[in-house]
């Protein structure tokens with residue numbers, strides 16, 4: 001038996017931030033990072049709270065790839081302030097932190113708290129997912145916590161919050177959206193509902209990601225990508241992800257490669273691996289199911305080509321083209337921040353962890369240890 005539901009109420013479009021004025025919550029803890037707390041962005045959130053007489057306090061100790069210690073700090077702050085709602089303002093790191101903080105604070109106090117997620121990147125879709133990715137910084141492992149109790153109650157999508165996203169973050173987070181949609185679509189848990197959401201998200205990425213990258217002031221492209229991010233979040237919340245994310249998590253935990261960038265670099269390799277199609281392939285009578293799915297997505301992107309092999313190749317080429325156009329390196333060596341010695345010495349450990357990562361379980365092809373090692377090696 002399968003089921004599909006959307007617990008998070010999504011506010012979007014013009015004046016969506018007015019929701020904060022009307023919310024029944026009275027005492028609010030804002031969970032965000034230092035950059036956002038010190039920028040003008042936060043006023044977009046605090047103005048409607050102040051106008052409607054809500055009490056609020058700002059917790060701004062969120063850092064990228066949130067580690068366990070920072071979550072503990074957040075739980076302490078919540079226990080002291082005793083809010084009736086958390087409002088997460090930021091990228092995936094702030095939203096994931098708020099989810100974990102609420103979860104642990106609720107368990108300790110037996111008091112229910114609301115959670116409103118307001119994304120400031122168009123990337124993780126964390127505002128609508130039951131995932132929170134927390135890092136064990138001692139053992140260099142990223143743990144995706146998965147529980148419906150992590151789902152935010154409400155999400156507010158306002159593109160005014162993403163207009164200031166720098167080009168490199170637009171590129172990385174945009175490729176994260178694309179990876180979510182593609183992995184959800186090819187996941188073994190893919191279903192008609194998640195597929196519809198993933199298809200729309202891929203279509204929007206094809207039309208608007210490069211536009212948003214080339215001109216960050218293009219409000220229409222920003223709004224579309226903000227919606228695409230949420231659609232992809234809904235898709236993978238239902239269908240889950242795959243090996244791309246399982247492997248990317250290890251690159252983030254060990255080398256602090258931004259999450260979306262790690263996904264973007266891996267994506268051409270994963271499509272080749274999952275499809276079994278590379279530059280040497282010749283046409284076959286039958287292909288595995290995921291190959292047809294890659295072909296469908298390539299068609300949606302207008303990449304339809306001569307036959308199955310050339311169409312999947314076109315998809316791989318298009319992903320590489322997007323990476324190049326947006327200055328995302330195609331290999332770890334091109335990245336220039338990781339030494340070959342450090343990278344290769346970590347591969348066995350990363351491969352073990354990638355196989356155990358919760359995302360890998362729904363990959364369309366079951367990877368072996370040697371498969372994962374080879375993909376990490378090829379990525380160098």
Ligand SMILES: NC(=O)c1ccc[n+]([C@@H]2O[C@H](COP(=O)([O-])OP(=O)(O)OC[C@H]3O[C@@H](n4cnc5c(N)ncnc54)[C@H](O)[C@@H]3O)[C@@H](O)[C@H]2O)c1
Nearest residue numbers: 035064065091092093120121124126129131133164165259
């Ligand atoms: N929960 C999920 O379902 C899920 C899915 C994918 C990834 N993740 C996790 O989310 C995290 C990555 O999130 P992210 O990619 O959104 O990045 P992030 O939250 O780490 O933010 C990246 C950088 O962008 C800055 N930033 C954010 N918004 C900005 C704005 N409007 N203007 C200027 N700068 C801005 C931040 O200050 C930060 O320096 C990782 O920890 C990843 O593992 C979670």
Ligand SMILES: [Fe+2]
Nearest residue numbers: 124176180259
């Ligand atoms: Fe992701």
